[in-house]
Amino acid sequence: MKIIFFGSSNFAVPILEELAKNENIVLVVTQPDRQKGRSLKIAPTAIKSKAEELGIETFQPVKVNSKESIEFLKKFNADLFIVASFGQIVSRLVLDLPKLYCLNIHASLLPKYRGAAPINWAIANGEKETGVTIMRMNEKMDEGDVILKEILPVSEQDNAITLSGKLSIKGANILLDTIRLIRSNEVEFIAQDHNKATYAPKLK
Numbered sequence: 443m444k445i446i447f448f449g450s451s452n453f454a455v456p457i458l459e460e461l462a463k464n465e466n467i468v469l470v471v472t473q474p475d476r477q478k479g480r481s482l483k484i485a486p487t488a489i490k491s492k493a494e495e496l497g498i499e500t501f502q503p504v505k506v507n508s509k510e511s512i513e514f515l516k517k518f519n520a521d522l523f524i525v526a527s528f529g530q531i532v533s534r535l536v537l538d539l540p541k542l543y544c545l546n547i548h549a550s551l552l553p554k555y556r557g558a559a560p561i562n563w564a565i566a567n568g569e570k571e572t573g574v575t576i577m578r579m580n581e582k583m584d585e586g587d588v589i590l591k592e593i594l595p596v597s598e599q600d601n602a603i604t605l606s607g608k609l610s611i612k613g614a615n616i617l618l619d620t621i622r623l624i625r626s627n628e629v630e631f632i633a634q635d636h637n638k639a640t641y642a643p644k645l646k
Contacts, residue, residue, distance in 0.1 A: 444522075446467070446471060469500070472501075473502065547574060551573040553635060574612050577634075
């Protein structure tokens with residue numbers, strides 16, 4: 443299968459790395475290079491650096507939903523889009539491009555902690571466990587049908603960085619399981635219970 447991977451942050455790096463070992467990634471889409479650090483030097487995203495190391499073509503649209511971006515993505519005729527901590531909202535027009543599905547790896551047990559900062563809020567709220575979810579994306583934020591979930595305990599020593607690393611590795615593993623289910627036509631989609639939804643907005 444031909445896969446386009448969308449990601450930007452450190453959370454997405456182990457997922458891209460594991461996916462690249464096992465699947466055909468034809469393109470990586472990531473955020474534009476931006477100023478970082480005290481010196482405000484222009485720097486690439488963590489995912490761009492990893493993609494270049496892996497020899498995968500990158501695409502850095504300012505607006506992923508623009509007509510130009512959509513026309514560019516169409517050329518790859520991809521089977522799957524996989525999104526992990528990308529940083530832009532993806533429109534219905536983009537979601538409809540892959541032949542099969544647009545999948546998202548979210549660092550919580552959906553419908554709990556929908557939003558931009560699920561790892562931080564799990565720690566801030568003293569959760570004893572969290573997890574990672576693979577879902578089929580729709581145009582609403584983290585409301586798509588669930589394919590697989592896996593629970594992960596939160597230790598007293600965990601912070602956002604250590605927990606993110608653990609969840610990323612777990613997410614990579616169940617993503618590969620999801621792709622195997624899709625290949626064998628055994629994939630099932632489970633609607634979320636929206637009444638149980640909680641939210642994890644971006645931290646200020």
